[in-house]
């Protein structure tokens with residue numbers, strides 16, 4: 001088991017080295033750091049987001065900053081620590097467009113996601129997670145097709161790559177953009193999805209709708 005883990009780690013490090021050398025897309029030339037991914041090389045859960053943002057690009061790590069802190073709280077609410085999962089993105093370089101005050105984050109282009117897909121596939125094949133959680137519409141579409149509607153089709157299980165069970169939920173950055181009643185509604189949906197993940201890991205059924213009181217579990221300061 002430990003040997004397996006060490007072999008997976010070595011294989012991921014070798015792939016990360018290739019990602020750092022990759023310039024297949026224009027964003028590969030513009031990035032400050034490639035953001036390969038991090039976490040347990042034998043994780044049962046892999047979280048896949050859209051692409052690195054400004055802070056991730058600066059630090060070379062996925063899901064840092066406010067969205068990362070929220071993701072940590074979401075994981076904590078179902079008893080998972082960040083170092084027990086593996087976190088990465090569909091593209092390993094920060095997609096940007098020019099803005100008046102410097103480069104702005106944007107969604108990855110389909111061509112960038114296609115170029116970067118072999119790296120993601122390699123991560124999945126190495127880690128062989130039991131569960132993949134697609135965070136946000138772009139990540140979900142990359143697995144489930146362009147017609148996938150996160151608002152309608154999240155929170156259900158799909159057949160993922162390499163034998164993994166796949167589920168999609170909202171991206172933490174999307175939650176951070178909501179306010180008031182809309183925020184509470186989205187949190188309730190995300191909580192439902194997180195419980196699905198917990199149940200799949202525990203292999204026990206969960207109620208279809210979570211008790212609303214538990215939504216507070218991943219609130220700031222909790």
Ligand code: SF4
Nearest residue numbers: 022024025028093116
């Ligand atoms: S996004 Fe992926 S494929 Fe494109 S340059 Fe970066 S590492 Fe290479």
